[in-house]
Every structure is written in C-alpha cells, then in structure tokens.
Amino acid sequence: MAKIVNSWNDWDPLKRVIVGRCDNSMIPPEEPATSEKVPVDSEMRGMWGLRPAKTVERGNECLDNLVKILEDRGVVVDRPTPLQWNQAIGTPDFRNDSMMTCMPPRDILLTVGNEIMASANSFRCRYFEYLAYWPLMKQYFDEDPDFLWTQAPRPRLTDASYKHNYYDEKITLEERLVRTANKDFVTTEVEPMWDAADLMRMGKDIFIQHGLTTNRTAMDWFQRYYPEYRIHAVNFPGDPYPIHIDATFVPLRPGLIINNPHRKLPEEQRAIFEANDWQIVEAAQPAHDEPPALCYSSVWLSMNCLVLDPKTVIVEASEVYQQEQMDKLGMNVIPCDLRDAYPFGGGLHCSTADVYREGECLDYFP
Template identity: 40%
Template sequence: MDLAGVHGTSLEPLPLQMGDRAMPHDPATPQDSLAVNSWNEWDPLEEMIVGSADNASFEPTEPGSRPAIRNRPETPFPTGPKSQEAVDLANEELAGLADLLRSQGVTVRRPGPHDFSAPVRTPDFEVENQYCAVCPRDVMITMGNEIIEATMSRRARYFEYQPYRKLVYEYWNSDPRVGWTTAPKPSMADGMYREEFWDWPLEKRHERMHSFEFCVHQDEVVFDAADISRLGRDILVQESMTTNRAGVHWLKRHLEPRGFRVHAVHFPLDFFPSHIDCTFVPVRPGLILTNPDRPLREGEEAMFLRNDWELVDVPEPVLGNHEMPQYCQSSKWLSMNVLSISPTKVVVEEQEKPLQDLMAKLDFEVFTVPFRNVFEYGGSLHCATWDVRRRGTREDYFPDLDYRPLV
C-alpha cells in the first residue's frame, strides 16, 4: 500500500487481522540474548529500566498536545521546569519502585541525565522546552531480542530517546544477538497535525468515533511505544492520538517477517485514546484486565474468546477524574497501569485497594508502592518502566487464529 499522499489523506481503520490465509513460514526463533530478551508483559522479570524525574519540565502546548490544569481549564498551563519539590516527590516514589524490584531479584537501571528545559528546533518545527524521562515505556520497547525506539508523536518528546541511548549502546555492544531499530522520525511539521481536532465538541467526537481520526494525520509513520502490548507471537497496537495507521503499518511490515503477528485494536468510546496500558492490560497468559469505560470494538474480542482468554473488568479507581493531580493529563484509569513481575506477582499503586483485592482474588501475590506523585508526569507503574529482560521465549498464546499478514 502506498502511504504517500497529500496532507489529510486517510487510510481506512485497520481491522483486527484475521482471515483464511495462514501465516507464511515462520523464521526460526532467534537465539535468546543474555542481555535483551522480553517477549510479553508478564514473564519473570530480570532487568528493568525505571524512569527518573530529574530536570523535568512541563509539557508545552503544541499541535499534538494541549495540556490544561485539571478543573481550571481557563488558567494558563505552567511552562518551563517543574519545581524541585515536584521532582523530589516523584523521584522518591520512583526510587521506591526500584527498591521493590531489587528486592525481587531484578536488576534496575536508570536513564542518563538530560536537560529537558532546552528548546528543540528542527527545519520543520520548534518548541520551547522538552518534557521528562519518567515514562521510558512511551519511547522504548523490547521485542524479543530487539530494542525498538518509537517515532513519538509530540514535538517536546522528539529527543526523549537520548536519556536511554547510553544504555542501548551498552546492550547492543554486549551481545551480537541484540537487535536495535530506530523507527523513522516524523517531521512533526504543522501539516502532520489536525489542529481543529482540539476544538471538536464531544458530540462531534461521538459522531466520528468509528473513523478513528484524531489529532495526527495518516501521511507519516507515527507511534508511541506505549500503544503496543506484547503477547508472545502476537502484538497488539492501539490506533490512537499517539499512533496512527501508518505507524501500525510500519510495525506490521517490520515485525511480520520476524514471525510476529500484529493486530490493530480500537476502543471507540475513548475519545482521547493515548497508550493502551490504561485500557487493555495483559497480566499473564490467558488473562487481560479491561477498562469498563472503554470496551473493544465489536468483533475484536473474538481473537481472545476463541483462544480461551479471560477479559476481566477492573473496579472503579479510588480517585475520580476530578481528584487527580492538577497537572496530570491522564485519566483516572492510571489505576489499572499495573506492573507484572511474573505471572504470579503484580505491583499495584498503594491506594488502589479495590484493584489489589481483585488481583489477590485472581491468585496474584500483590505488591504495593505509593505512586500518586508520579501521576503528574503522565504515567503510573507500567508507564514508568521499560523491561529489557524477562526469563522466557516467544510462545503462541493464540493457536486458534488464522492470520492475514500485510506482506
């Protein structure tokens, strides 16, 4: 398919890829790397990157983002560096998560220093400052023995891979079996965005919810890594404000020759979708936590039900949308942004007692850490981590699945 086109070209929303043609011959599963190895969201965790709030700034207003103070939208959003108090509070909680992981035998690494107050200027755009390194999950993802750097979708996050680059070189140099791919950087020029999107009333969003057209056009490859969820051989990618259909096509064309099956998924009742890990969260083989406010598009649940997966709605969060931190741009559903240490161990935010009880009922050993001060930076436990190594191999958790590859 030719993705080139004039500004505004729209690809059809990608269906979940099921059909009557079998997957072509799988290439041999690559030899496991001792440095980089992670095929899903739940295998026993061995090495993890935990984010840092050092030198963080407020995310600026730009075509892909219009931050607003919660409950005070008429008040101008702050600009420039975060206060040292806000940075210290978040760093204390991030350090607490790192300590918990170490207590479970996990090697923990942290991103390098970066000046997020520095402006960015390219031939296509400029922005007054950058954002933060709290959420490595947004930028980096491990696909088996390969590290992939996402394109990103916002100007302030264009260079957010830099705090992780020294670590990536270390992994890449340590083992010739480690792959490293940087996805093509989009222009982030004005024409890449649909700026009128921000002015649509909710009624118009509801009318257009099945077209899955958001603030980014379809001409360039755009995706955030946090819109991806790994289930062994099968990869889920959410079409969203931060991942367009060209981004899904790029991932399919890159991953299918390596033996993966890539499925686009949609949540039509989420009018501002951004990152799948507060909506559809796999925690072990056969079990996915689901968001009761954001059901899958009709028909897309068949892949899971036919293969005996259980979809379990999470309880209402302890905090409502109006009680979230005032500078947080995420929804109350950060509550379900849990982190799996293994198929039997999960980390849940300290105050989310209803979710903790559900996970215990589902036979998990539940660990808790306070994380509310990290919410201001756009993520919770899963967002604030990037798993580099889990103990396991690529498995097929969907044996009853016909798949139509893109190429």
C-alpha cells in the same frame, strides 16, 4: 558475553527493567499534538515550564521506592540519564520551546525479543527524549552480542503531520467520543507516528491502539517490519482521550486480561481472545475521583500495574479496589506508593520499560 535483552510480553518473569527519572521535567508548551491531550478543564491548559522542584523530588522518591521493591526481589534496575529538558529544540522541519522529561520510558522504548526500538512519537517535545536512554542502549550493545539497537523511522513532524484546530476549546465530551468512535484523531497519515505504550506485545501477536498518539501508517509500517508477527489494530470507543493501551487493556498472565469498563474492546475485536479461551475481566474502579495535580493521565492509572511474573503484580498502594481484584484473580499483590509520580507521565507500567523477561516467543492465538 551475557544475554541482556529479551522480552516477548508483559507477564513473563521480569529480571531486568528500566525505571524513569523525573529530573528536569517540563510541562511542555502547547503544540499541534499536545493540546488535544490536556483536558479542557485541566489546570495545565495554557501553562508550561519546569515542573515545581518539590514535585520532582517527590516523584523521584516514588520511583526510587519502586526501584527498591524491584531490587529486593532480585530484578536488575537501570536508569536513564536525564537531559536539561528546558532547552529549546529544532530540526529542519520544526522548532519547539522545550522538551519534556524521561518519564515514562514505556512511551519511548519498545522491546520485542532481543531488540529495543526507540519510538516515532508525534509530540515534538518528545523528539529527543530517546537520548536519555542512549547510554543504556550502548551498554546493552557492548555487553550483549545479540542485542538489536534500533530506531524507528524518525517522523518529520511538519505541520502536515497534524490536523490543526482538531479540537477547539468548546468541544464537548460527547463530540470527543464521536471522533474516537469514528477513529478520527489529531495526527494525519503522512508518516508513521507511534508511542511505544500503544503497543501490547503478546508473543507472535502485537496489538496496537489506534488513537491520539499512534496512527494507521505506523501499524502498516510494523506489519512490514515484523512480517513474522501478526499486527492487530485495536481501538476503544469509550475513551475520549485514547492514549496508550496500558490503562485500558492489561494482560496479567496468559489467558487473563483486565479491560477498563469505560473503554471496552469492541465485540469484533474480542473474537480472537474468546476463540482462544482468554478471559477479559472488567477492571475494578479506581480509588480516586481525580488524578493528582498537574497530571496528564486519567484516574485509570489504577490498572496500570507492573506484572513481575504470572502470579505476582505490583499495584499502586492507594488503589485498594484494584489490589483486591488482583488478589481475587489469584495474583500476589505488592503495593507500591507511586501516585506522586503520576504527573510525570504515568503509573507503574508506564514508568518502566522491559529489558529482560525469562521466556520465549510463543503463539497464544494459534
């Protein structure tokens, strides 16, 4: 039997990966945690339903293109099994009129060494998204005797999990920033809630963004679950919609991180990197002024790259400034046309989940 699952960080040589699919994707109805994610002036406010078929086709084309790039370089690619996401769902605690998608996998699956853990997302519409990955989990379980297939404690997502009317329609950008600075987010602390894309794995250290999708209780839970790791809370005060660390603070190789210049890591949280001679470089400006239509994410998906090994990175094809910067930082850049997949949940890093990277658990911050 082979070793299928192993990954300790985002830069070791990538050998096996999951790439999402756009099939049956929905714009979910508003619910307590999601309305805060859609900017007030977005065309998505107030609408929900199946995403237009043409955009699904085009999104899938982009993802298939990424798969080809990966396979041409010898990376094994696995794909989820989409559900009929337009079904209404219910648990003893809540009802929701639909699910969402199986894009992006990075929000749902956290790989730490030989373990893949399904997350505890705060969006009700994402409650059953893990099911799209269960056939793969079973396959890894059958083929790799060391694989740990786990599910984080399932949140109840009752009304008590959210601050209701947290943002009203009239809240200004400045007020949002004050809330971010005060670490005042839409979820409460009644249970651990987290998106896997809020975690950055760096060997013995795991950095977790406190924001709209991950709460402090989740960080406490992680520290108890992984007593042998150091769990660090990080936050980025310049971000009015703090969701997911991978368009904000992105390691390229040991010793080098790019940081979103609008979402700088606070001085006191930089200390650990500086004390260990890591360089934190401001990321290049995005090539676009706006995200594509019906997209949840910001233009900073420009820096949401997929590192294949410490010298090679895939960057979105239209993000010419980011490519140029990566090149100057000594990376070999592979462009990939992915922008039309952004509306389904994110960029190159978001669209993937690690299965196997060569390497072991190292202590980068002794």
